[in-house]
Amino acid sequence: MSQQTLAVMQETFTIHSFDVDTPIPPAVYQSKVFFIARTYDELSVVCPSHVKLDSNEQEEDWAALEVLGPLGFSMTGILSNISGVLASAKISIFAISTFDTDYILVKKSLINDAATHLSKAGYKVVDS
Secondary structure, three states: OOOOEEEEEEEEEEEEEEOOOOOOOHHHHOOOOOEEEEOOOOEEEEEEOOOOOOOOEEEEEEEEEEEOOOOOOOOOOHHHHHHHHHHHOOOOOEEEEOOOOEEEEEEHHHHHHHHHHHHHOOOEEEEO
16 A cells, blocks of 8 residues: 655644534634534534634644545545554544545644654655
């Protein structure tokens, strides 16, 4: 399997947790990039850190690596391989998938370490 190119996104992100029945804050939709997930039990919003939300809990200072795609649905092991490299380096991730690609969030303080380990594993890491 050939290794993908990952682009370090310029934004710093915050991961928010809300009660499941909370309306999605309108400020989220003003962002150029955001991720929303609602399940039976929770509502999670990931958005640039400059967007201030009144959430129940939040995790700040996340950097994002975009797996440059598009990635076909028949491609397997992409997240597994990337997360395995980072797990071996003891770097926690928050993964997000869209129709075309995957995003791997790591704490901003660890982005250089993550890029180094991924590069050593054969991935190309570039700035977006």
